[in-house]
Amino acid sequence: MSIIIDEELCTGCANCIESCMYDAIELDNNIAKVLPNCTLCRACIETCPEEAISIEHEEVKTQEIDISQFKGVWVVAEHYKKKIQNVSFQLLSKGRELADLLQVKLSFVLLGKDFDDELEELSLNGMDEIIYIKSPILKDYYSDLYTKVITELVIENKPEIILIGATPTGRDFAPRVAKRLNAGLTADCTGLEINLETRNLLQTRPTYGGSIMATIRTPSNRPQMATVRAGIFNMPEKVKKNVNIRKIEYQFEEKDSVSKIVKIISKTKSNVNIEDAKFIVAGGRGVGSREGFRIIEELADVLDAELGGSRITVELNWLDPDRQIGQTGKTVSPKLYIACGISGAIQHIVGMQNSEIVVAINKDPNAPIFNWAHYGIVGDLHEIIPVLIQEFKKLKSEE
Amino acid sequence: MCIKQVPGVSEVKIDPKTNTLVREGVKSIINPNDRNALELALTLKEEHKVEVIALSMGPPQAEEALREALAMGIDRAFLLSDRAFAGADTLATSHTLALAIKKILKEFNSEEKYLIICGAQAVDGDTGQVPPELAEELGIPQITYVQNIELSEDKIVVERKFRATEIVVIETKLPALISVLIDINKPRFPSMVGIMKAYEKANVVYFDSNALNADKSKIGLNGSMTEVEKIFFPERKVNPIMIEGSAEEIVQKLCQYLKNDKVF
Incomplete structure (x- = not known):
């Protein structure tokens, strides 16, 4: 298995060397040469203007399964405190689109306890079927019970696609289920499309910190599993239609899980609601220190904006956890988003990309945040923000 | 515990003019999150007198990552290459x-009593899928996204961060696997003595597919269910208007733009 360079076609342009994240290509006599530390990631193949790079490998595939037996799209619900999470609804809206293209059923798989009275309301979200697995213990999330139930359901019902929220919960059981079924799983997809000829799910995801996008497929096995972050797809429109409800009761007890939940601790201090904020001022690592963050707070104050930040600022204790914006935090969509010292890792971008106007202030002209900003300012935020605060104060007093 | 050598991706950027990767001073590093796994393993070693073994899969140059782990204080290192x-x-x-x-x-x-520690995710692939899949393959319980752990004779009690503001405390018996978050601890630096020992005395053991008696259809590209259809560079969402000048000029211009956009 290796990357092959066609020496006749190679012009020594070195584009492939630029593209290699692993320093695994060098020029030898003006011809590209692949080194042993190549990981076969294929980033170079796309960048070659001469199409001189290809991948060669000996196929030793295990026996193929009949993928045509697998039909239907599933969305696995996530809930906390009896509330279905938005990401599950967003997956239903994407799932509807995929199911219509494939002309199959869309099923919503819900493992829980007290949802009997909610099913009617839930059925307005575009699915054809709700598979409700009811058990008192499933009020909470158990890794092993979820894996067992979902794997058994898949073996029995044979769906071709399963969509799961890329949350700490979804990212916990999805790989375990995938391994048990030997199914392909793609993490954190930002785009899902169908190749109608092969019925393959084309799963696009950011990789290498968002600097490269990769489209992944699972050609020879089913189901095709994908996790998707919150805020990537839209919420579904409510529709009234006939939804088949399959209720299956499981007699689980606490001892059926290898793990025991001792307690759940909530760290929410206040009723921060940055999801609905009109203005947000957010800081990143570039702010420099906890003391430095005061200036961000002051800017937020004068603008009547909510304060936010990237994950690192929470990890460094500069900011409360419920103000974290991004993949593992909140998804926001304000009218104005001012990003101060935020480099713009894709994990942050997915939390704020729906903002109407984005202003980015960063020292580094190459920071990826500028790819997402309407107005970019290259400079020291500690010099610019004080002037900005004065100006906003002036504007406010004029009003 | 498992570690991965990754490119220092935080240094990788897109050249906005040519839309190609700029790789200034990129070198391979231990995946930052795996350093937390290493630190935790070393803390447990000090407290409980356990032996710490590090494992990595990668090209021969990943030996550097394992040497660094040895310098930090792990007992043994294995490289699957x-x-x-x-x-x-x-x-x-x-x-x-x-x-x-x-x-x-x-x-x-x-085989009776062990704990596997992994970083929650790697900065290159960033899937976080290997820890649960590894636990499944070993047939042991997993607890992912851990930010605190107490180890006792035959069990662990851990704090798992399952939402931005919520933690669940879970107890499970050994053997088990955990994946740790970056905020679980502050990784130590290797000491001078550690570095000398790691390079002079310690040994990194290599395993190839024969040593593991691996079924060729279950490893590498052949053992993969997913395959890459294409790789491309992300499109820029907008072309930013870059505002230049002195701080005062910048602020004046920005406010004018925001007024025109009817933000205020």
Whole structure:
């Protein structure tokens, strides 16, 4: 298995060397040469203007399964405190689109306890079927019970696609289920499309910190599993239609899980609601220190904006956890988003990309945040923000 | 514990003019999150007198990552390296790691009681899928996204961050696997003595596919269910208007733009 360079076609342009994240290509006599530390990631193949790079490998595939037996799209619900999470609804809206293209059923798989009275309301979200697995213990999330139930359901019902929220919960059981079924799983997809000829799910995801996008497929096995972050797809429109409800009761007890939940601790201090904020001022690592963050707070104050930040600022204790914006935090969509010292890792971008106007202030002209900003300012935020605060104060007093 | 050598991606940027990767001073590093796994393993070693074994899969140059782990204080290091392992997705990777772990546990006679520690995710692939898949393959419980752990004779009690503001405390018996978050601890630096020992005395043991008795259809590209259809550079969402000048000029211009956009 290796990357092959066609020496006749190679012009020594070195584009492939630029593209290699692993320093695994060098020029030898003006011809590209692949080194042993190549990981076969294929980033170079796309960048070659001469199409001189290809991948060669000996196929030793295990026996193929009949993928045509697998039909239907599933969305696995996530809930906390009896509330279905938005990401599950967003997956239903994407799932509807995929199911219509494939002309199959869309099923919503819900493992829980007290949802009997909610099913009617839930059925307005575009699915054809709700598979409700009811058990008192499933009020909470158990890794092993979820894996067992979902794997058994898949073996029995044979769906071709399963969509799961890329949350700490979804990212916990999805790989375990995938391994048990030997199914392909793609993490954190930002785009899902169908190749109608092969019925393959084309799963696009950011990789290498968002600097490269990769489209992944699972050609020879089913189901095709994908996790998707919150805020990537839209919420579904409510529709009234006939939804088949399959209720299956499981007699689980606490001892059926290898793990025991001792307690759940909530760290929410206040009723921060940055999801609905009109203005947000957010800081990143570039702010420099906890003391430095005061200036961000002051800017937020004068603008009547909510304060936010990237994950690192929470990890460094500069900011409360419920103000974290991004993949593992909140998804926001304000009218104005001012990003101060935020480099713009894709994990942050997915939390704020729906903002109407984005202003980015960063020292580094190459920071990826500028790819997402309407107005970019290259400079020291500690010099610019004080002037900005004065100006906003002036504007406010004029009003 | 498992570690991965990754490119220093925080240094990788897109050149906005040519839309190509700019790789200034990029070198391979231990995946930052795996340093937290290393630190935790070393803390547990000090408190409980356990032996710490580090495992990595990658090209021969990944030995550098294991040498660094040895310098930090781990006891033994194993590198799974073979062209046949290359191109693996998470299913094939977890299978290969599991083969090696089973072999090592057998050699050390500790199949009954062990703890596997991984970083929650790697900065290059960033899937976080290998830890649960590895636990499944080993047939042991997993607890992912851990930010605190107490180890006792035959069980662990951990704090798992399952939402931005919520933690669940979970208890499970050993053997088990945990994946740790970056905020669990502050990784130490290798000491001078550690570095000398790691390079002069310590030994990194290599396993290839034969040593693991691996089924060729379950490793590398062949063992992967997923495959890459294409790779491309992300499109810029907008072309930013770059505002230049003195701080005063910048602020004046910005406010004018925002007024025109009817933000205020």
